[in-house]
Amino acid sequence: VTLRGLDLDDIVERALGGQRRAVGQLLSVAERGGAQADRLTATLHGRSAGAHIVGITGPPGSGKSTLVGRLAAAAAASGANPAVLAVDPSSPLTGGAILGDRIRIDRTGGDVFVRSIATRGHAGGLAVAVPGAIRVLDATGFDPIIVETVGVGQVEVDIAAMADTTVVVANPGTGDAVQANKAGLLEIADIFVVNKADLPDAEALRLDLERMLDLSHMTGHEAYRGRRAPIVLTESLSGTGIDELWAEIIDHRTLLDASDARRLRQLLRLRAEVEALVAGRIHQLTHAAFDSPAGERILADLASGRIDPVAAAEIVLDEGTAFRDA
């Protein structure tokens, strides 16, 4: 199996040997999806070193990127070998063409490996591409793997929820606490960060978050409903609070490791990945089905009112095996 003239096994070998350029090439394979990505998954599964996955999410403009950079540096300073995966759900109709090259920045310098991934054109979308990219980084010795997402939509929440430890960033004076609540971020947060803590409303935001925690009784992953998420105040520009945040992340990891929880999270991630692979495959099959003569007949019958959408879905499901063999 070749990758634009290069042998995938050879690249895997070099990536496992520590060559960062090869790691970047494997991340590109995971990002693009398809048969190569599937083969990569088969090759690397079982080589997981059990890296700690840290998800960081929050609204755009919250200073998240600077915070993540600082956090990765703190991790590196403590002797860890961190990688940052910045996930950018791309434009849905043009495949993010307008953003162009901005969505794919490699900053492979110093002690931190930083990589942005987009997922346009990936059949399984983020739900397949992100686990694939994590698998590459995990197998090649990075730990922790910090997954940063942009935005506060459902997709971002889903990505953050893949992590072992989920950090939700909010900003003073923005209504972020209410937005985080609405977006469902409150329930997935293991740790809250009030960034730009030098702003006058920082304390008010902290109190808002505390109040929401009082009301909800259910932050963090399902296994730790009893634990109350700590709130860390940071200033990512000056670096204030970053060490405390890193310490809280380590604390949470220790807590997870003390129980069966991290193994359980890994299993849930695998299950979610398989479900996404199945969904992606079915989506392709359904899409292809509608472009076949049989599919065009179904659409014509729908348009004329002869059959309704539920009946059409039943037909597609019934003929699924036939479509698949085609």
Place this chain on the structure above:
Amino acid sequence: VTLRGLDLDDIVERALGGQRRAVGQLLSVAERGGAQADRLTATLHGRSAGAHIVGITGPPGSGKSTLVGRLAAAAAASGANPAVLAVDPSSPLTGGAILGDRIRIDRTGGDVFVRSIATRGHAGGLAVAVPGAIRVLDATGFDPIIVETVGVGQVEVDIAAMADTTVVVANPGTGDAVQANKAGLLEIADIFVVNKADLPDAEALRLDLERMLDLSHMTGHEAYRGRRAPIVLTESLSGTGIDELWAEIIDHRTLLDASDARRLRQLLRLRAEVEALVAGRIHQLTHAAFDSPAGERILADLASGRIDPVAAAEIVLDEGTAFRDA
């Protein structure tokens, strides 16, 4: 078939006869999903009156709700019978429990029917619930149907893209133009609104949007790449610009009707709905599969590294028919 002791056919009859309370009950059925919703779809499909679907999206805090209220009033004043469907993608893990009753507000008064829907617990999610709700409003004589979404995530973009005419709202001084661009809203916008046009940066935002339109050459639905989306300046509080916005919406509808475009949009909506129904069904089946003894074996093999996620997905796909018959 009964709905909490009431006969679904009876409610349909009363809703078609113009009883708004019955319309609300049918919307609840569509919102909940499941077998009742499927039956409702089968009953109402073919009764579409071809209402004009207007999607309105934009970031939270953009004054969208006030704008939509004003717009609906303008539509009613012009002799139309508008309905507003406010779609709130709910919290993913707790099903939006924290928001409680706020997510379901019926304001059935005056000349405008306004309804919020959430979709927690709906197997097919928004992609099934929203077409279902639109079908109810269409069949019961509402036209236009204004679908308002909260937020700027992928889900919101997908919902807005279901419309015949998509309106994207931005606010001066917020970086909304850049956000709209990133979120892919630029490509789906048939009409832009600069709301709060009395703010000092309104003209700057308009110029930003014009510049982005210059660069993109591809706003609006795929069939109208040649058309340049107009930018309307509004003040939803005072009502300035609302009549102009309504006129632009009518203009766009006329443009669609002059070609085959609206029928094509309807067909694409039906196709997307069927695909979402299939995806929802497969998701249920996959989920159920993992809770079976066979599924638990797959998970154990995954955890031990005996099989990889792609192989597991293949097994699930191969045994799909068996799972289904179970």
